[in-house]
Amino acid sequence: MAAPSGASESVSNLDLKIQNGTVANSAETFSADVGVRDGRIVAIGTELGDADRVIDATGKYVLPGGIEAHCHIEQESSSGLMTSDDYYSGSVSAAFGGNTCIVPFAAQHRGQSLKEVLETYHGRAGPKSVVDYSFHLIISDPTDAVLHEELPRAIEEGITSFKIYMTYDRLIVDDSQMLDILSVAKKNGALTMIHAENNAMIKWMSGKLVDSGHGAPKYHALSHPRTAESEAINRAIELAGFLDAPILIVHVSTEAGARIIAKARYDGRKVFGETCPQYMFLNAEQMDLPGMHGAKLCCSPPLRDRASQEEIWRCLQNGTFQVYSSDHAPYRFDDTGKLHAGPKPDFPQIANGLPGIEMRLPLLFSEGFMKGRITLNHFVALAATNVSKIYGLDHCKGSITEGKDADIAIWDPAISREVKAEDMHDNMEYTPYEGMQITGWPTTVVQRGKVIIDDNELHADRGAGEFVPRRRIDCTGMPGRLAPELDPEKNFGVDLEL
Ligand code: DUC
Numbered sequence: 176m177a178a179p180s181g182a183s184e185s186v187s188n189l190d191l192k193i194q195n196g197t198v199a200n201s202a203e204t205f206s207a208d209v210g211v212r213d214g215r216i217v218a219i220g221t222e223l224g225d226a227d228r229v230i231d232a233t234g235k236y237v238l239p240g241g242i243e244a245h246c247h248i249e250q251e252s253s254s255g256l257m258t259s260d261d262y263y264s265g266s267v268s269a270a271f272g273g274n275t276c277i278v279p280f281a282a283q284h285r286g287q288s289l290k291e292v293l294e295t296y297h298g299r300a301g302p303k304s305v306v307d308y309s310f311h312l313i314i315s316d317p318t319d320a321v322l323h324e325e326l327p328r329a330i331e332e333g334i335t336s337f338k339i340y341m342t343y344d345r346l347i348v349d350d351s352q353m354l355d356i357l358s359v360a361k362k363n364g365a366l367t368m369i370h371a372e373n374n375a376m377i378k379w380m381s382g383k384l385v386d387s388g389h390g391a392p393k394y395h396a397l398s399h400p401r402t403a404e405s406e407a408i409n410r411a412i413e414l415a416g417f418l419d420a421p422i423l424i425v426h427v428s429t430e431a432g433a434r435i436i437a438k439a440r441y442d443g444r445k446v447f448g449e450t451c452p453q454y455m456f457l458n459a460e461q462m463d464l465p466g467m468h469g470a471k472l473c474c475s476p477p478l479r480d481r482a483s484q485e486e487i488w489r490c491l492q493n494g495t496f497q498v499y500s501s502d503h504a505p506y507r508f509d510d511t512g513k514l515h516a517g518p519k520p521d522f523p524q525i526a527n528g529l530p531g532i533e534m535r536l537p538l539l540f541s542e543g544f545m546k547g548r549i550t551l552n553h554f555v556a557l558a559a560t561n562v563s564k565i566y567g568l569d570h571c572k573g574s575i576t577e578g579k580d581a582d583i584a585i586w587d588p589a590i591s592r593e594v595k596a597e598d599m600h601d602n603m604e605y606t607p608y609e610g611m612q613i614t615g616w617p618t619t620v621v622q623r624g625k626v627i628i629d630d631n632e633l634h635a636d637r638g639a640g641e642f643v644p645r646r647r648i649d650c651t652g653m654p655g656r657l658a659p660e661l662d663p664e665k666n667f668g669v670d671l672e673l
């Protein structure tokens with residue numbers, strides 16, 4: 176296919192030109208050169224003019240830089256445990272994996288103001304991140320001040336999404352708090368991300384398992400029943416649907432949960448779905464390891480079985496999931512992380528989460544695109560474009576388009592390599608994907624026109640990444656409707672001003 180219309184043929188004085196590559200966006204693939212000036216893409220076409228630096232991308236794919244929109248970096252858990260990556264190691268690892276933007280969480284613990292939380296996270300990310308970044312807030316304490324003053328202010332500042340939890344004692348919000356948060360989000364044009372698992376089922380199962388002597392790591396998988404996920408997803412969708420508020424169900428691990436999302440979308444509800452590589456490439460059988468080693472694979476929701484892996488793949492292929500994120504939540508296999516509660520804790524005391532920010536895209540490129548499960552355009556959609564649209568970044572990121580930031584990853588499909596923890600750039604000593612043989616790798620990564628990764632070397636300074644204020648959620652094309660009891664045309668004219 177030829178370059179899109181409007182392609183420039185004679186733009187010169189470029190800072191950077193990437194030539195002879197195959198360019199792909201989420202809806203088109205074409206042969207063209209890409210010209211960059213002052214950090215932006217200024218020309219896409221053939222026979223572009225001079226450039227200070229020329230990169231030859233013959234035989235390679237020139238794709239938008241990945242946007243990793245679900246990762247936990249330099250974040251304290253609700254019990255005070257810090258992730259093993261700070262904004263430097265986390266962002267460097269992201270960059271080596273083909274990403275140019277990350278959206279980690281800024282977590283509110285109970286009693287904290289959002290102002291204090293955001294100041295803390297700006298202070299952590301600003302001096303260290305090598306890629307551009309934003310934050311999703313985590314809301315665990317929706318006081319009146321948080322709901323009516325701080326959240327609207329944060330949204331105004333470009334933090335247009337936040338996560339809430341339906342489980343975890345120190346984070347959980349109840350149904351009525353969820354309604355409060357959802358209505359503020361709707362009113363202010365923000366997106367609520369939901370960790371959907373039924374708290375009571377998990378606590379009940381965990382208690383039964385531990386009391387009967389089944390405290391080993393592998394039993395973590397049983398302690399979060401599939402139905403705990405589907406019950407909570409259903410409830411979240413009903414609560415949000417009542418208000419016609421947009422939501423995104425994060426890290427979906429079951430087909431039952433995916434089906435509820437698919438049906439809600441079919442019904443016109445404003446619902447998005449996300450899954451993660453661990454639910455496509457790993458399963459709970461792999462947790463049956465000697466000693467505590469199964470702890471390395473404890474995450475929530477947990478790994479499921481082999482059949483589930485196939486089902487999750489299918490739901491990614493058929494578009495039920497628009498978002499594919501790593502949920503990078505790195506805890507080392509020692510007393511600073513997984514084993515913080517002692518050398519042999521029962522599974523409820525094991526830190527939850529897996530590393531994967533560097534492997535998210537290479538796994539999908541290799542096992543998805545190279546093996547013919549998804550097209551190259553679908554790969555781009557999942558790597559960057561979909562999240563740029565959903566999370567309000569598409570005014571500057573998410574595609575190779577004139578005027579947008581020159582955030583580009585050049586992928587070499589001829590590279591074949593074995594995944595090894597020692598090759599990762601995070602601050603972890605293991606990767607769950609150890610030993611996998613994959614094809615394709617992002618060899619060059621460009622952030623706002625500057626080459627930050629080339630030939631397996633980092634060329635970015637600490638703090639080179641910039642905070643990106645995000646736009647409000649755009650629900651165009653998602654019809655939705657208020658519940659009749661809230662609709663003044665149907666409820667005797669009562670306007671609750673939601
Ligand atoms: N939820 C996440 O989103 N990440 C890690 C653990 C968890 O419960």
Ligand code: ZN
Pocket residue numbers: 370425426475
């Ligand atoms: Zn979660």
Ligand code: ZN
Pocket residue numbers: 245246247502503504
């Ligand atoms: Zn997470």
